[in-house]
Amino acid sequence: MNPLRRIFKQSAAFTLALVAVSITMTTDISLAQQEQQEQPPAPSAPRSVQFPKPVEKSLKNGLRVVVVERPGSSLVSAQVSIKQGGEVDPPQLAGLADMTATLLTRGTEKRTAPEIAEAIEALGGSLESAARWDVSLANVTIMNSRLEPAMEILADVVRRPTFKQEEIDRLRQQTQDELSVAMSQPGTLARFVASRVVFGDAPYGHPLAGTLESIERIKRDDIVRLHSTYYRPDNAILVIGGDIKAEDAFNIAERIFGDWAKPSTPAPAPSAETARELTAASKPRVVVVDMEHAGQAAVVLARSGLKRTDPEYFRGLVTNSVLGGGYSARLNQEIRIKRGLSYGASSALDVRRGIGPFLAATQTKNESGAIVASLLIDELGRLSSDAVADTELTPRKAALMGNFARNLETSDGLVAQVGSLALYGLSLDEINSYLNNVQAITASDVQKFAGARLDTKGANIIIVGNARMFVDDLRKRFPNVEVIPEKELDLNSATLRKSKVQG
């Protein structure tokens, strides 16, 4: 049965979970039904949850190696993280870090692009490389019986890519084609616009993969320079996780990465730009991108959020869980369940090295664009005006803890979590204190946090859709609506508009 042919009741983005928490169930049933009513059987005593403990070592060349053992699956994931990503793209060269990372697997001194694919796929494995914010990644997932040859290929692509002009041109064309498709999807376009609205020209403002124009400007020299600046062992972390013994993993790491030479120049520091506090916008914007043929309107609420290392991180996580962290969270309740206005509504606190964005998003028919925008803002506001009842808070925390634990069930999920902790300089032990940290958050924490860090005054609204169908209603609530026709949209600029001078 082909997984693509299944129609899911809810978007897979909602699903994740596990952990034992006792709940009180309220049943609200009509009198007619009350006779012969059965109560669900109560749960039995919960089993405790234990997560594997990461262990680490640094090689002589400065490469930090972290290993997490989890027997039983016959699989191993290995990931190399370079500590910079899209935020180091020079202003006119949005997409440079992502192109550089993507090109790793497109040819090395030892193997051409087809040979790399052939080599890793012959082992049954997959090799991916790409940049995100704050990090550039190369990872491989493989049967444990084939780990060493797979790691050799991983090291080869990270250490010795050749960035041939032919491959650069090929990737440029592919990326531009993919961007054309992405820009025709209201949800994706809305997110690109939201980043510009929140960050302006600051390092997180541009689309990570670049724009049609910026991709055109990137030259081979730019790529080579980025690679030689950042891709070095003392600026990298190797995480190996899954069905392997730690000793074997460290030995393989030493054999394969031990001779990766450390340059004599000092290692690059994380970008100072990202660390600076965002200046609050003088007034939040309400931006409509008019896509006349849009089949739906994508509605996004966006504002500044938190850094990963913020001391209030767990308060943020729990607050987000209450608002839009799952099927039963407030946004989906109000928008999908109560009103049937969407297939799903959710929110996310995208924490980064610098302050990241907070987004609440959904898609709805064009006619409902305005009402959904109001619902997003009103629900955000309610977090700080109304206290959360414990009957709501407890399950939202359980959902968050369940999500987290379920992420750790697969080798690649485990490696990603540990990699993230290592990247942000956090204690690797946090895996085992996560559940308690979440449990400790109170209703008062949530209300205070929402008021101080996520208030509606800083919230921007972005809608991509057929403006004619919702803009009049929208103006009734938001007088400062800006409408940008799709053809005039410019993602290269904080103004979001093509300059009239350019024509």
Add this chain to the structure above:
Amino acid sequence: MMFRKSIALLFFCALACAAMILPEAKAQTKLPKMNYKERTLSNGMRVYSIEDHSSPTVAIQVWYHVGSKDDPEGRSGFAHLFEHIMFKSTKNMKSEMLDRLTEDVGGYNNAFTADDVTVYFEVVPSNYLETLLWAESDRLAALNIDDANFKSERDVVKEEFRQNYVAPPYGKLDLLVEQKSFTKHPYRRPGIGNIEELDASTIEDVRAFHANYYRPDNVTLVVAGDFDQKQFDAWVDKYLGRIPKPDKPMPRVNVKEPERTAERRFVDYGEHAPLPAVAITYLAPPQASDDAFALRVAESILGQGDSSRLYRSLVYDQQLAQGVEADVDLREDLSLFKLTAMLASDRKPEDAERALLAELKRMQDTPVAAPELEKAKNQIITSRLLARETNNGKALAVGEAAVLLGDASRVNSDIERIQAVTAADVQRIMKKYFSDTNRVVIHFLPESERHKGDNVTHGGMARESNGAGQGTTEGGTGK
């Protein structure tokens, strides 16, 4: 440099020297055996259980042997709409109670409707197993089908349709592939339905559908994870065993899709598709067929990974496409092998079509070489290992074997059949199923390429032509 040259040589030989037999680098990896227990209750329900105590969770799946192919005539989208209603209220649970019992305790739940089955599943902390068995029995036996639930879920499904098929630039193509690939079999109606038929459905239709298909002798329960077998068996008897089996017969689809006798070609347009796409489909045998193994291997060789035939030719070498897919969509009654290419800019759909067909012909003319065969098998094993990392994945594997293949033991034996596939097998099925007469071709073009004066009706009805082979359709396409 020496090493690189010899790798290149090996690669060249692997493609050109079909008869070359290379020594096996390593012994074939084994897929760990899944141990399960099975039984059938007196009401006809079948039960499978897989004990695994490595994490304190349990996955519970309820497989109903009804899918979108069973949608009543004129009520396409029904099975899926009904799936939504199963999450509303029952005699003993108010609406969304299942979310209280799953998400609220750190678990999750979801469901999917496929062509042949509808599966409801949840993963919860293992101490909630009894609670969820009770909940599943309640919604099977005592679902409330009322007007309010029906109407609100219908609205959600319409939004789902818009989100997944109308808004995305190539959503319409997904629908077209189904509609044009089958002429008689109900697989031709996409499971999501359409807005007109959803609007036309009534509460009586829903009740009739429920009565027909939601009965214990049409259910397979699969549970995987941290539980005690004896306790589990007792709970199953208590909650699920008590549900009576109805007396009436169950309607079953018994439509034979005729063999294709000539290539058929279609052109249609996407309102927000920035670039063309080409889809080619072939009818293939049912999922349980012996040919399915070689077809899976062929699918892998054709489309899995950047070293696959299609990627290498269309994306890398010729830069005709920005993406390609090969998908052996195995289904209960008959299967559909699909090839799709998303064009690169300034490239013509005819050229992508030609290149896709050329790759199929290569596989018909020349047996694949041993390294490619071994690669495909390694890829298939790895993907099964990945799928079985979680309890839900284990349950899915057993459920699929039990319900769609009619034999749960195939969850362990199928991989041996895959490993036994030879180059001759692959060549044989390529010749048998990928013939000119068994082909449907769809060119999906940006709206801007619709010519004036075409007799294409509004609402996107695809033009059809009976092409006698390749080449452009009437009216011309592309730049």
